[in-house]
Amino acid sequence: MNPRIALVILSLLLSVGLGVALARRGGGAARGPDAGRAPVIGLSLDTLKEERWVRDRDRFVAKAKELGAEVLVQAANSDDARQIQDVESLISRGVDVIVIVPHDGAAMAKGVAAAKKAGIPVISYDRLITGADVDVYLSFDNVRVGRLQAEYLVRKLGGQGRLVRIYGSKTDNNALLFKQGQDEVLQPLIASGAIKVVHEDWALDWRPENAKKIMNAALTAHGRDGIDAVLASNDGTAGGAIQALIEEGIAGKVLVTGQDADLAACQRILRGTQTMTIYKPLSRLADRAAQTAVAIAKRAVIVANGTVDNAFMPVPAILEEVIAVDRENLQETVVKDGFHRAEDLK
Secondary structure, X not given: OOHHHHHHHHHHHHHHHHHHHHHHHXXXXXXXXXXXXXXXXXXXXXOOOOHHHHXXXXXXXXXXXXXXXXXXXXXXXXXXXXXXXXXXXXXXXXXXXXXXXXXXXOOOHHHHHHHHHOOOOEEEEOOOOOOOOOXXXXXXXXXXXXXXXXXXXXXXXXXXXXXXXXXXXXXXXXXXXXXXXXXXXXXXXXXXXXXXXXXXXXXXXXXXXXXXXXXXXXXXXXXXXXXXXXXXXXHHHHHHHHHHHHHHOOOOOOEXXXXXXXXXXXXXXXXXXXXXXXXXXXXXXXXXXXXXXXXXHOOOOOOOOXXXXXXXXXXXXXXXXXXXXXXXXXXXXXXXXXXXXXXXXX
16 A cells, blocks of 8 residues: 555544544533633643743643633643642633643653543643543654754764763653664664763753763763763753863863753854754644644544554654754754744854
């Protein structure tokens, strides 16, 4: 069968299956908005302490309002118990659908169960909620994010070098997916001895200060001349690592990856202290999430482009593409898309 035809058929089957499931929920315990009433969407965020999530919130809320929906926003400050309380609060306020960016994807299964008991559909946004009956997962291809980071470093290193790996938070399923993509590229080279991982660790809660501690430990163990590159899983951890390199006087001499195309990271790329980032068109994802939330609130059929196993079920997934960005294509990607203004990057 022609692969394109197969893909179309798969999308249609996923669409129909999801639409039927939602229709059943709508005809049973689930409650949609009353006729003439604007849909009410609950948005439960892990944190608003990172630039990335402030952007997502603002774009999501704006798009939802444009579509005639009201959004109730909660942010848990990376506290699992508080985030579950936030979800319970949204349930008690009678929202029509809940969109969740979980701090801990496994812990949030409890919040999903509470929402489902109340007949409220749940969208897992950017980070996958595991072990739970999630209606839709919207994110980027996170395995590809890790693959692009590793491919970029390997190419820049000429296929060999000494590497420090700084992973994200273990409680975030995305951190595992980023590592999976990185491993797909690196493991053959590690096995051959071409790439040597001299130090690696997980940065709790993605905090830059924790990444800095990891980088300091690597520098103490291997010295300023014993490291060629840092595979940091996002821009926040890249920033922490770079601060340690600055203090050691070797920032710009060591390759450093990132992800999210944060403003500070793009500025570092132009200055030469960070080598690359992964640009994820957040506005596109936030718009799609808002559109999906409003459609689900109205019990409309949703078109997915794949599925993701969350250890409970194959979750219908809507995945957006990602782009590797460095000094060479920063202007034609991040700036051209309006993600950052050229004057702000200086």
